[in-house]
Amino acid sequence: MSGTFTKSMARNIFYGGTVFFFLLFLALAFDTNSALPARDNRANLTPSVIAGKKIWETRNCIGCHTLLGEGAYFAPELGNVYKRRGGDFIKAWIKSQPTGAPGRRQMPQFNLSDKELDDIVAFLKYTSEINTAKWPPNIEG
Amino acid sequence: MQYKSQAVAKLYFMAAIGLFAGQVLFGLIMGLQYVVGDFLFPAIPFNVARMVHTNLLIVWLLFGFMGGAYYLVPEESETELFSPKLAVALFWIFLIAGALTIVGYLAVPYATLAQMTGNDLLETMGREFLEQPLPTKLGIVVVALAFLFNITMTVLKGKKTAISMVLLLGLWGLAIFFLFSFYNPSNLVKDKFYWWWVVHLWVEGVWELILGSLLAFVLIKVTGVDREVIEKWLYVIVTLTLVTGIIGTGHHYYWIGAPEYWQWWGSVFSALEPIPFFAMTVFAFNMVNRRRREHPNQAATLWALGTAVMSFLGAGVWGFLHTLAPVNYYTHGTQVTAAHGHMAFYGAYAMVVLTIISYAMPIMRGRAANSNRAQVVEMWSFWLMTVSMVFITLFLTAAGILQVWLQRFSSTPIPFMQAQEQISLFYWLREGTGVLFLVGLVLYIVSFFVSGREKTSAA
Ligand code: HEM
Numbered sequence: 198m199s200g201t202f203t204k205s206m207a208r209n210i211f212y213g214g215t216v217f218f219f220l221l222f223l224a225l226a227f228d229t230n231s232a233l234p235a236r237d238n239r240a241n242l243t244p245s246v247i248a249g250k251k252i253w254e255t256r257n258c259i260g261c262h263t264l265l266g267e268g269a270y271f272a273p274e275l276g277n278v279y280k281r282r283g284g285d286f287i288k289a290w291i292k293s294q295p296t297g298a299p300g301r302r303q304m305p306q307f308n309l310s311d312k313e314l315d316d317i318v319a320f321l322k323y324t325s326e327i328n329t330a331k332w333p334p335n336i337e338g
Numbered sequence: 339m340q341y342k343s344q345a346v347a348k349l350y351f352m353a354a355i356g357l358f359a360g361q362v363l364f365g366l367i368m369g370l371q372y373v374v375g376d377f378l379f380p381a382i383p384f385n386v387a388r389m390v391h392t393n394l395l396i397v398w399l400l401f402g403f404m405g406g407a408y409y410l411v412p413e414e415s416e417t418e419l420f421s422p423k424l425a426v427a428l429f430w431i432f433l434i435a436g437a438l439t440i441v442g443y444l445a446v447p448y449a450t451l452a453q454m455t456g457n458d459l460l461e462t463m464g465r466e467f468l469e470q471p472l473p474t475k476l477g478i479v480v481v482a483l484a485f486l487f488n489i490t491m492t493v494l495k496g497k498k499t500a501i502s503m504v505l506l507l508g509l510w511g512l513a514i515f516f517l518f519s520f521y522n523p524s525n526l527v528k529d530k531f532y533w534w535w536v537v538h539l540w541v542e543g544v545w546e547l548i549l550g551s552l553l554a555f556v557l558i559k560v561t562g563v564d565r566e567v568i569e570k571w572l573y574v575i576v577t578l579t580l581v582t583g584i585i586g587t588g589h590h591y592y593w594i595g596a597p598e599y600w601q602w603w604g605s606v607f608s609a610l611e612p613i614p615f616f617a618m619t620v621f622a623f624n625m626v627n628r629r630r631r632e633h634p635n636q637a638a639t640l641w642a643l644g645t646a647v648m649s650f651l652g653a654g655v656w657g658f659l660h661t662l663a664p665v666n667y668y669t670h671g672t673q674v675t676a677a678h679g680h681m682a683f684y685g686a687y688a689m690v691v692l693t694i695i696s697y698a699m700p701i702m703r704g705r706a707a708n709s710n711r712a713q714v715v716e717m718w719s720f721w722l723m724t725v726s727m728v729f730i731t732l733f734l735t736a737a738g739i740l741q742v743w744l745q746r747f748s749s750t751p752i753p754f755m756q757a758q759e760q761i762s763l764f765y766w767l768r769e770g771t772g773v774l775f776l777v778g779l780v781l782y783i784v785s786f787f788v789s790g791r792e793k794t795s796a797a
């Protein structure tokens with residue numbers, strides 16, 4: 198890399214290339230934004246779902262579980278748990294934690310009220326209805 | 339040391355190493371919880387240990403980057419730091435804020451912490467890597483801006499080299515993209531879409547600029563190769579980084595509700611992301627082979643070459659492994675991801691911080707290089723940590739492939755927890771290797787206290 202290819206040429210390509218591809222990225226993000234309403238299940242973003250998302254966040258569920266494949270890998274995927282288990286099971290499960298089974302991975306007791314349990318279920322139902330291009334491969338997540 | 343004010347870097351480096359040790363301890367706690375599920379429960383649930391592990395990682399790397407910048411910029415700009423006092427003040431603010439945050443995670447339930455710290459005013463908590471309470475996030479922004487002011491003013495009053503410009507750009511980008519951590523819409527798809535503007539555009543974007551410039555600086559110093567050559571390489575590498583890495587963000591948009599064209603954009607561009615890492619490896623070896631001097635600090639040269647190789651393996655090879663959409667469909671959110679996350683973070687960012695520390699610390703302690711004995715201990719720690727990380731990655735990759743097979747690919751898929759039990763052997767092996775990693779880290783810390791005849795020749 199010597200001779201005709203100079204440092205200032207390299208620098209100009211750097212700035213030009215970066216600006217070009219960043220603008221292209223912004224354009225794609227803009228297009229995504231307009232395509233999302235058909236995919237992201239926003240019609241079902243009820244107050245209960247929104248409250249459920251906040252419970253999800255303030256209990257740091259993502260610190261053990263994945264949600265649509267993102268998060269921690271210590272406990273099962275929950276993006277499709279509503280389809281796998283149903284709302285009643287989810288509530289009963291959360292209420293009965295921790296199992297205390299010796300040596301088994303433990304989930305904390307969060308002391309959620311009945312309303313909070315309904316909200317978290319609503320959030321997980323909403324999540325399970327997002328169009329994820331057929332991910333996960335099967336119901337086990 | 340050419341400029342007095344470079345010495346502030348020492349504080350930052352010491353804090354970085356201390357927090358690194360904390361990070362690894364919590365990694366070992368989690369590694370044990372993977373196989374002995376009720377270990378330390380309910381005192382330290384897994385999700386708490388994980389926040390501590392990953393947040394300490396980010397914070398010690400930030401300390402390392404800032405320390406690196408404080409050391410590098412005066413020397414590149416050929417002038418004293420704009421304000422060493424500000425640098426010292428920011429150090430304490432950042433350290434205390436960081437320590438309080440970790441104490442908060444460990445001492446009170448997360449929901450209580452959220453309530454105490456004003457999460458209701460602006461809900462930003464409870465997302466992976468961005469778990470910090472609002473005051474901590476704001477603190478990060480304030481410290482980052484004041485730091486950038488200090489560094490930018492230094493560059494402006496001195497000489498502007500390619501290395502310091504690329505470093506500055508990387509650091510500004512780091513601060514700017516962090517602002518997306520304040521955007522948390524209730525629409526989960528949008529939340530996830532912009533979350534990656536922090537996480538991906540950091541590690542596969544602007545942080546690579548910081549990586550490249552720190553590495554280029556150390557290579558100039560230890561090889562004595564002409565600056566023109568090294569800086570040209572640096573521009574080529576960071577061009578490749580951003581041209582592939584920005585749109586490469588698409589490899590996170592396959593299955594989160596975004597349009598399906600991202601499977602093409604993401605696969606094609608992210609498949610090219612290994613190229614800049616490969617270029618970095620070629621560059622580093624090339625420069626060392628063409629060296630014009632024998633620098634007495636051989637440990638620093640080893641770290642520099644190690645960074646180049648391990649970042650290519652961790653980010654380039656292990657990233658490529660699962661980046662194409664048809665592969666990622668099966669590996670998304672499994673131990674394969676964890677394997678890659680470990681080797682990439684260690685190989686690229688942990689190692690480049692250890693490289694600049696290895697080069698700069700002896701000089702700040704008044705010698706060109708440490709004694710032979712100290713360097714031998716440091717090199718042992720290099721090999722122990724690096725080889726351990728290679729094996730941790732291999733064990734997690736094996737665990738991940740089995741997990742995918744059992745839970746997602748076979749014709750009779752089994753539930754998550756059952757699959758985890760079947761692969762527990764690999765988690766035990768990972769934990770054992772993790773202990774070896776810790777031994778390497780202890781040795782690394784010990785190397786700072788080993789004496790012997792010091793080397794004083796050329797700096
Ligand atoms: C050596 C002992 C270590 C052990 C036993 C360990 C263990 C773990 C465990 C169990 C997790 C959580 C995985 C999950 O979510 O289920 C984790 C996450 C993580 N660790 Fe470590 N770790 C160690 C060292 C390190 C080092 C040295 C680094 C980087 C320099 C690192 C970076 C990370 C990152 C980036 C994550 C998040 C990964 C992701 O989200 O995919 N760890 N670690």
Ligand code: HEM
Nearest residue numbers: 541589608611653657658660661670671675679682683686
């Ligand atoms: C030094 C640079 C890099 C670092 C530090 C890094 C780190 C990480 C981490 C921590 C994750 C897990 C994020 C989460 O918790 O959800 C991740 C995911 C991922 N990385 Fe990287 N990475 C780097 C470079 C690359 C490169 C160059 C590629 C592609 C060639 C790549 C491909 C991927 C993919 C496809 C995922 C998503 C995995 C999944 O679907 O679960 N990474 N990376």
Ligand SMILES: [Fe+2]
Nearest residue numbers: 538542587589
């Ligand atoms: Fe990425």
